[in-house]
Amino acid sequence: MTERKERKVRETIWSHGRKSDANWMRVLVDETLDRIEVHYKGGSGKRRKKFFGTNKKERAAAIKWAEAHRDERIRLGSASVDTTHEQLWKAYTKSPAFLNLRPAANASYTERCNRWELFRGAATRVDSTTLLHVDQFITRSMEQEFALNQIRQALNVARLVYNWGQTRKLVSENCFVGYRWKQPKDAPVFEPAEYTPQEFAQMIAELDPRDGRRWRAHVAMMIGGHHGGRANAVLNLTWDAVDSERDMLVWPAAFQKNGKELAQPMTWDLVAALETAFYWRSAVGYEGKWILFAGGGNKKLGAAVTKRGLRRRRQYGTQVITPVRKERTPEQDTPYTYGGLYAAIRAAEVRAGVTHREYRAFHGTRKHAAGNVADRTGDAPLAMAWIGDDIRQAPKYLKRRNERMERAAAAAATQPTERGKSE
Numbered sequence: 001m002t003e004r005k006e007r008k009v010r011e012t013i014w015s016h017g018r019k020s021d022a023n024w025m026r027v028l029v030d031e032t033l034d035r036i037e038v039h040y041k042g043g044s045g046k047r048r049k050k051f052f053g054t055n056k057k058e059r060a061a062a063i064k065w066a067e068a069h070r071d072e073r074i075r076l077g078s079a080s081v082d083t084t085h086e087q088l089w090k091a092y093t094k095s096p097a098f099l100n101l102r103p104a105a106n107a108s109y110t111e112r113c114n115r116w117e118l119f120r121g122a123a124t125r126v127d128s129t130t131l132l133h134v135d136q137f138i139t140r141s142m143e144q145e146f147a148l149n150q151i152r153q154a155l156n157v158a159r160l161v162y163n164w165g166q167t168r169k170l171v172s173e174n175c176f177v178g179y180r181w182k183q184p185k186d187a188p189v190f191e192p193a194e195y196t197p198q199e200f201a202q203m204i205a206e207l208d209p210r211d212g213r214r215w216r217a218h219v220a221m222m223i224g225g226h227h228g229g230r231a232n233a234v235l236n237l238t239w240d241a242v243d244s245e246r247d248m249l250v251w252p253a254a255f256q257k258n259g260k261e262l263a264q265p266m267t268w269d270l271v272a273a274l275e276t277a278f279y280w281r282s283a284v285g286y287e288g289k290w291i292l293f294a295g296g297g298n299k300k301l302g303a304a305v306t307k308r309g310l311r312r313r314r315q316y317g318t319q320v321i322t323p324v325r326k327e328r329t330p331e332q333d334t335p336y337t338y339g340g341l342y343a344a345i346r347a348a349e350v351r352a353g354v355t356h357r358e359y360r361a362f363h364g365t366r367k368h369a370a371g372n373v374a375d376r377t378g379d380a381p382l383a384m385a386w387i388g389d390d391i392r393q394a395p396k397y398l399k400r401r402n403e404r405m406e407r408a409a410a411a412a413a414t415q416p417t418e419r420g421k422s423e
Contacts, residue, residue: 025041027062036058083125115154127172162176195365203348207221293336
């Protein structure tokens, strides 16, 4: 049995911190290799070495270098790290901060951060990013004709990921600290307009609930225009959301931007829309969970559809339900699509003579609902609470309607009694 050689202990001439600390350092003498070694940790936690000679002057230089490095790390709060943009994004996507987001938010965050990473380079160090890079990103994006809002959102996500990385010690030089986006004063603002009450009524009149091709858009517009639901939330409503015992419509948290469940007392308009949806559910024999089910699902001629009923729909010029339809499995059962809803809204605008406005579409119904509550109650916070949004969003949702401004003008003008006194 061979004897084990005893390990020679190297002399430590200077040290700082404990071995588990990120700022741990040690200066020791390696007599075997005739050199002084400075052991320290890089930003990623990996141990590194710097070498000096063994004479008195070199020893002093090694200790001075170690002290300067320690002081610099203390000044910065942590050492510069080697995390690349690709590594930072991968770490973020595996964290609860990303995994607890809704799928839609996951997709938008990924798309926006990819744009920033493509500009900076996946292999570049995060700590090497400066505000000059931010300026260059804005300039280049504008040259590529990206909307200012898209540029701002990409930077917002990049800043969010950098801040997260800094709290996890993956980032030390965070250029986004203190950075604030400045919108050019003359930049056009693209905000969806609302449907005025007159426009909304005209479009509803063009979406006949008795028409098999238009009833889904009718129901969606009624729910959105009176209860203010976003398109995705409306399309994904199931019958479980209808609390008939309390006469409430309960919007699931999964489809709310703030992640909170919203319960609203049912209006008569909502009840009428639900009755329309239930009629068509029975008429085609649909047995799934969706209020607004897709057009080619598990359908057959239901017992409730009589020959008399078919004749009545022919009289109104509506679609006749075909007795034989291709059936779908439960996995294939899907709600009405946004593409179908958007096409129906655009067609209704044309038939009703309503001017099409960019970015409005279904979002105009949400603003219509909030505007009605604000106008009729004079309570802006209540209007925003009704649609489940923050009062800080009121300037975007409560647009200036002509009748609202006319009331303001009437209130600001000299009243008849005051005119009489002045005369």
